[in-house]
Amino acid sequence: MLTILQKLKREIQILRDVLYYRLIFDHTSEQTVVEQFHKLYFDSHVFGKAWTSSSWMGVPVYKCPTDLWTYQELIYGIKPDVIIETGTLLGGSAYYLASLCDLVGNGRVITVDVDSAEESVSRARSAATKVRPVHPRLTYLRGSSTSKEVLLQVKNLIQDSDKVLVVLDSDHRKTHVLDELRAYAPLVSIGSYLIVEDTNINGHPILSEFGPGPMEAVAEFLMTNKNFVVDRSRERHFLTFNPGGYLRRDK
Numbered sequence: 001m002l003t004i005l006q007k008l009k010r011e012i013q014i015l016r017d018v019l020y021y022r023l024i025f026d027h028t029s030e031q032t033v034v035e036q037f038h039k040l041y042f043d044s045h046v047f048g049k050a051w052t053s054s055s056w057m058g059v060p061v062y063k064c065p066t067d068l069w070t071y072q073e074l075i076y077g078i079k080p081d082v083i084i085e086t087g088t089l090l091g092g093s094a095y096y097l098a099s100l101c102d103l104v105g106n107g108r109v110i111t112v113d114v115d116s117a118e119e120s121v122s123r124a125r126s127a128a129t130k131v132r133p134v135h136p137r138l139t140y141l142r143g144s145s146t147s148k149e150v151l152l153q154v155k156n157l158i159q160d161s162d163k164v165l166v167v168l169d170s171d172h173r174k175t176h177v178l179d180e181l182r183a184y185a186p187l188v189s190i191g192s193y194l195i196v197e198d199t200n201i202n203g204h205p206i207l208s209e210f211g212p213g214p215m216e217a218v219a220e221f222l223m224t225n226k227n228f229v230v231d232r233s234r235e236r237h238f239l240t241f242n243p244g245g246y247l248r249r250d251k
């Protein structure tokens with residue numbers, strides 16, 4: 001039990017830390033630091049560092065660790081029955097999601113890729129000894145995420161009562177992401193999330209030459225779909241490859 005004096009001392013310490021933080025980082029300089037670190041973190045892949053050399057239990061995963069942490073927070077909170085991922089590549093993110101399902105004791109993962117494991121390995125940015133691992137909670141589908149065949153297979157694997165979370169991480173061009181958003185949004189359960197990966201490209205703040213991508217697709221999608229809101233609280237770890245990409249389904 002804290003005495004009144006101890007409580008007062010603690011409050012003063014918190015106030016001092018807040019003041020100190022704001023003196024060092026006003027809002028603009030905070031954004032500058034985060035943006036510079038974002039560019040550093042992303043661009044350092046040319047030296048084989050950061051996201052292209054990260055792995056989950058031996059399987060390469062091309063995501064930012066702070067986003068993976070956010071995934072953990074989301075999955076603990078939602079405890080989805082089904083997680084759909086478009087864009088398997090080497091399977092690291094799907095394996096990570098399946099491991100989180102193990103930890104919360106619920107859920108399975110359906111992951112879709114247009115390429116085979118062999119094709120993905122041949123295009124990988126890093127050496128991969130373990131790819132697309134077998135896991136009891138993990139189902140791999142092959143084909144384009146927006147094809148009728150794949151959508152039918154995905155829907156056949158879901159029950160009406162399932163709580164569904166969707167991650168879009170395949171072809172990042174705007175037209176494809178927009179098609180995916182329209183195809184997969186209806187599958188997302190109310191209270192759950194539609195996560196659009198790599199909204200940071202096309203100059204937000206990296207790869208400014210990319211052309212319209214996920215960020216632009218989200219903007220167009222939200223103009224007509226009022227069931228989703230951008231949940232900025234999911235960006236609280238500062239560095240995210242998905243700015244404006246955590247969409248929560250509210251209705």
Ligand SMILES: C[S@@+](CC[C@H](N)C(=O)[O-])C[C@H]1O[C@@H](n2cnc3c(N)ncnc32)[C@H](O)[C@@H]1O
Pocket residue numbers: 060061062063086087088089090091092093094112113114115120143144145146169170171176
């Ligand atoms: C960014 S990588 C996925 C990274 C992976 N989720 C991870 O975090 O490690 C994109 C993947 O999307 C796949 N892809 C591209 N176009 C696709 C499409 N139309 N349908 C399904 N997958 C596609 C590519 O073959 C590639 O493996």
